[in-house]
Amino acid sequence: MKEKKQKQSGIKETWKDSSEADALENCPICGGKGYIIKHSPDAQDTIAFCKCREMDKLKRMWSFSGIETQKNKLTFKNYNAYNTATEEAKNTAIKYFRSFKQIRNTRKNSIAFLGQVGSGKSHLSIAIGLNLLSKGIPVIYMSYREQILKLKQNILDEEYYEACTRKFKTAQVLIIDDLYKGKLTEADINITFEIINYRYMKNLPIIISSEFTVEKLLYFDESIGSRILEMCKNFTVEIHGKENNYRLK
Numbered sequence: 001m002k003e004k005k006q007k008q009s010g011i012k013e014t015w016k017d018s019s020e021a022d023a024l025e026n027c028p029i030c031g032g033k034g035y036i037i038k039h040s041p042d043a044q045d046t047i048a049f050c051k052c053r054e055m056d057k058l059k060r061m062w063s064f065s066g067i068e069t070q071k072n073k074l075t076f077k078n079y080n081a082y083n084t085a086t087e088e089a090k091n092t093a094i095k096y097f098r099s100f101k102q103i104r105n106t107r108k109n110s111i112a113f114l115g116q117v118g119s120g121k122s123h124l125s126i127a128i129g130l131n132l133l134s135k136g137i138p139v140i141y142m143s144y145r146e147q148i149l150k151l152k153q154n155i156l157d158e159e160y161y162e163a164c165t166r167k168f169k170t171a172q173v174l175i176i177d178d179l180y181k182g183k184l185t186e187a188d189i190n191i192t193f194e195i196i197n198y199r200y201m202k203n204l205p206i207i208i209s210s211e212f213t214v215e216k217l218l219y220f221d222e223s224i225g226s227r228i229l230e231m232c233k234n235f236t237v238e239i240h241g242k243e244n245n246y247r248l249k
């Protein structure tokens, strides 16, 4: 109810961190049935699928990747800002989420968390993703290493390859977690370019985490790197230093 009121109040609306992404549980449109019956006075009633079905499918895809979409601990709230680097990372993530609606269809609609292992890059990427999901925005989570490996294993299976790359190319929002993780081959670069370039051309947002710096991204492949940097221009966080490895705390 509160959300509806906010929506009507116009463009200035900002989104709060709904750390418990429960909004997905009960669809306000169909009440959780997954379909809507349209009554017609002069014809037969028709049944239409509700759009929450797509969200359900997405939720299942997330859990296949090992990430629960309900009551997940990877929230903004649970991310401790204990120094300036983590403070900046957290603030940038929240600012991105709050501006998402305004920047969504622009060229600079993406965010990148780069650098130090264990600094919470995946944590914040997933927090953004779950918050967007809870606003009904379809987000696809891609564990880079896992998915690239699968794509390479199936590169001769045209149908699989097409369907899988299409999914990552055309997703409304795509999280690429741990970009360039693993041994980098020409095939990795080609697949990554195909996905990034498509999204770049169509202004489709990406949320990227990678242990590599801006410099390294450009060095690995300039055409991919420069596209990513342009898309993430307003929201790039680079974290350096072992003191920012939360796992060592």
Ligand SMILES: Nc1ncnc2c1ncn2[C@@H]1O[C@H](COP(=O)(O)OP(=O)(O)O)[C@@H](O)[C@H]1O
Residues within 6 Å of the ligand: 074, 078, 079, 080, 081, 082, 086, 116, 117, 118, 119, 120, 121, 122, 123, 124, 209, 246, 247
């Ligand atoms: N600032 C932080 N506050 C709370 N938990 C954190 C913070 N940074 C990292 N973590 C936690 O530490 C672990 C490693 O973080 P992760 O996001 O996987 O790091 P990265 O992707 O940068 O390697 C996760 O369990 C994450 O929730």
Ligand SMILES: [Mg+2]
Residues within 6 Å of the ligand: 121, 122, 123, 177, 178, 209
């Ligand atoms: Mg990570």
Ligand SMILES: [Zn+2]
Residues within 6 Å of the ligand: 027, 028, 029, 030, 031, 032, 033, 034, 035, 050, 051, 052, 053
């Ligand atoms: Zn529904």
